Amino acid sequence: MAVAAAVVLAGCLASGRDDDRFHPGAAEIGDPYVPGAGNGGYDVDSYRLAVDYDPPSDRLSGRAVVTATATEPLSRFNLDLVGLDVSTVTVDGTRAEHRRDGDELVVTPGRGLARGSRFTVEVAYAGVPTARPDGQLGSGGFLHTDDGAIALGQPYSAATWFPVNDHPADKATYEIEVTVPDGLEALSNGVPGERTSTGGRTTWRWAERTPMASYLSTLVIGEYRVTSGTHAGKPIVTAVPERLAATGPEATSLARTAEIADFLAGRFGPYPFESYGGIVVTDPRVGYALETQSRPVYGPGFFRGGQPNPAVVTHELAHQWFGNSVAVARWRDIWLNEGFATYAEWLWEEHDGGRTAQRNFELQYAMTDWSRPTLDPGRGQMFGSAVYKRGALAVHALRRTVGDEAFFTILRTWTTERRGGNATTDDLVALAERVSGKSLRPLFDAWLSGRTAPALP
Amino acid sequence: MIVHRSPPGKPGVKNLFSESVYERGAMTVHALRVSVGDKAFFEILKTWVQEQRNATGTTEEFVELSERISGKQLDKLFDAWLYGTKKPTAPKPL
Known part of the structure; x- marks a missing residue:
C-alpha cells in the first residue's frame, strides 16, 4: 500500500492530475510567451502532410497524418489549427469526434489512449488559410502572394496550414507533399523527393527526417x-x-x-x-x-x-x-538562438577580413542598454537587441573567460550532446562549467540578467 | 530570425515605430548639425517650428528649409542618412 501510495503521489506531482484515469490533454503547453500554443498529454513523432493549393482561389485542402505517443492517459487531446474546416478525423483508423474551440482542434477518440501508447491521427481539412498578425513582425502564418503563397513565421505559423502541436518543445520529423498547378514551384524543408505530374498539377515532395520544431516548417509556392x-x-x-x-x-x-x-x-x-x-x-x-x-x-x-x-x-x-538542431524548450531562452547566431556574424566578419569579434564586442559593449535582460526578455522583446546583441556579448564574454580552446569545445559539445533536442540556459551553464572546470553562474547572471554593465572579463 | 530594419525616411507601416526611425532619425539630425554648424543648425530648428507652427511638415520641406538657411546643397546628405541602405560616411564639420 505504502508503495502504491508513493507511486500515485509521484504521478500526481508529475502530471498535476489527481489520478491515472483517462483525462483530457492540456489545451496549451504552458509557455507564457505564446499563450494557447502547443498542447499537453502527447508527444508527436512525425507529421505526414499532403496539401493541395490552388492560387486563383487561395484554397488549400490537406490531409495530415500525425503519429504521436501519449504521455498521459488521454480521454481527448488538442491540436492547434487556425481557421480551415475539418471534415473528418480518425484515430488509429477509427472515426473520432472532433470540434473546434478557437485555434484548437479538440479530438475525442472512441476509447482512451493509454499512457505510452503510440497513436495515429488523420485529419482531412480545407479552406482559405489566413495570416497570423503580429504587431512587431508583420504577418506570420500563411500569406497569399501574387503567384502563390508563403507559410512562414516565428514564434508560430504552422497551425495556419496544418494541425500541429505548435510549440518548439515538441519536435518531430516531417514528410511534406505539395500539389500545385503545373508551372509553379513548391518548396519546403529537407530532402527533395520524387516530383510527379498528373492532370495539370504537379506534386512536389520534401522530407525532413531530423526532428524539427513546427515554427521551422515552411511552404513557398510560386x-x-x-x-x-x-x-x-x-x-x-x-x-x-x-x-x-x-x-x-x-x-x-x-x-x-x-x-x-x-x-x-x-x-x-x-x-x-x-x-x-x-x-x-x-x-x-x-x-x-x-x-x-x-x-x-x-x-x-x-x-x-x-x-x-x-x-x-x-x-x-x-x-x-x-536554434534548430538544439532548440529552445521555452521561448524565454530565445537568446540561445539569437545570441549565438549574432555571434556567428561576428565570426564570419572576422574571417571575411572585416572587424574582429573582439572589436565588435567592444563596440557593442559601449552602446548596450543594460536595463534590458537577455534571458527572459519578455514576450514583446523576443526579437529585441538585448536578445541578439547583448546575447552575442554574453557568448564572447564566455569565450574571454574560459579561453578559445574550452570555448570551442563547449560549442561543439553542446551541438553534439543536444543534437536534435531541446535545451535551456541552465543546461548551457552546466555544460560550460563542466568543460571549463570553472564556476560560471555569476558570469552568465551578469551578462544575461544584470541591470548594469558587467566588468570586462 | 533577423528582422529587417528599414531606413528611417521610408519605414513602411510595419516599421513606423522602429529603432531606425528613432535612433537613425536622431543620427540624421546630428549629421545635419555637424554639416551646417551649430549656428545654422539651431536657426533651422527655430525657423522650422516657427514657419510650420500649427500646421504639418514633410521631409522635403525640411530639406528645402535646411538648404535655404545653410546655403548648402543637402539632398545627398539627407538621402544617405534617411534612405540609404549602406552606412553613410561621417559628415565633415564646417
Whole structure:
C-alpha cells in the first residue's frame, strides 16, 4: 500500500492530475510567451502532410497524418489549427469526434489512449488559410502572394496550414507533399523527393527526417528559379523568384550557402541536417529572414542595397546548429538562438577580413542598454537587441573567460550532446562549467540578467 | 530570425515605430548639425517650428528649409542618412 501510495503521489506531482484515469490533454503547453500554443498529454513523432493549393482561389485542402505517443492517459487531446474546416478525423483508423474551440482542434477518440501508447491521427481539412498578425513582425502564418503563397513565421505559423502541436518543445520529423498547378514551384524543408505530374498539377515532395520544431516548417509556392545540386554528399536546393536577375544580390548571396555552412561547421561541429538550401521571397510583408530548417527564407529587405549579404546568410545558417538542431524548450531562452547566431556574424566578419569579434564586442559593449535582460526578455522583446546583441556579448564574454580552446569545445559539445533536442540556459551553464572546470553562474547572471554593465572579463 | 530594419525616411507601416526611425532619425539630425554648424543648425530648428507652427511638415520641406538657411546643397546628405541602405560616411564639420 505504502508503495502504491508513493507511486500515485509521484504521478500526481508529475502530471498535476489527481489520478491515472483517462483525462483530457492540456489545451496549451504552458509557455507564457505564446499563450494557447502547443498542447499537453502527447508527444508527436512525425507529421505526414499532403496539401493541395490552388492560387486563383487561395484554397488549400490537406490531409495530415500525425503519429504521436501519449504521455498521459488521454480521454481527448488538442491540436492547434487556425481557421480551415475539418471534415473528418480518425484515430488509429477509427472515426473520432472532433470540434473546434478557437485555434484548437479538440479530438475525442472512441476509447482512451493509454499512457505510452503510440497513436495515429488523420485529419482531412480545407479552406482559405489566413495570416497570423503580429504587431512587431508583420504577418506570420500563411500569406497569399501574387503567384502563390508563403507559410512562414516565428514564434508560430504552422497551425495556419496544418494541425500541429505548435510549440518548439515538441519536435518531430516531417514528410511534406505539395500539389500545385503545373508551372509553379513548391518548396519546403529537407530532402527533395520524387516530383510527379498528373492532370495539370504537379506534386512536389520534401522530407525532413531530423526532428524539427513546427515554427521551422515552411511552404513557398510560386514562380521560382530553383537551383539543385549536391554539397558534401547532401542535396542543396536554393530558390530565387524568377523575376529577379540570376546575377542579382539575392542569387549571389544564396550561392554562398555551402561555403558559409562549411565555415560554420569548422567552428560549431558537423552540419546537423540532411540537406542545405535557402529561398528568397519578394513579398514585402516578409520583413525578416527566418532560419526554416535546412532551407532559410530571406525577405526582400536584406538585398535592397544591391550588394550580396553574406551576414544574413551566416545568421540564418548558424541557427541550423543553434536554434534548430538544439532548440529552445521555452521561448524565454530565445537568446540561445539569437545570441549565438549574432555571434556567428561576428565570426564570419572576422574571417571575411572585416572587424574582429573582439572589436565588435567592444563596440557593442559601449552602446548596450543594460536595463534590458537577455534571458527572459519578455514576450514583446523576443526579437529585441538585448536578445541578439547583448546575447552575442554574453557568448564572447564566455569565450574571454574560459579561453578559445574550452570555448570551442563547449560549442561543439553542446551541438553534439543536444543534437536534435531541446535545451535551456541552465543546461548551457552546466555544460560550460563542466568543460571549463570553472564556476560560471555569476558570469552568465551578469551578462544575461544584470541591470548594469558587467566588468570586462 | 533577423528582422529587417528599414531606413528611417521610408519605414513602411510595419516599421513606423522602429529603432531606425528613432535612433537613425536622431543620427540624421546630428549629421545635419555637424554639416551646417551649430549656428545654422539651431536657426533651422527655430525657423522650422516657427514657419510650420500649427500646421504639418514633410521631409522635403525640411530639406528645402535646411538648404535655404545653410546655403548648402543637402539632398545627398539627407538621402544617405534617411534612405540609404549602406552606412553613410561621417559628415565633415564646417
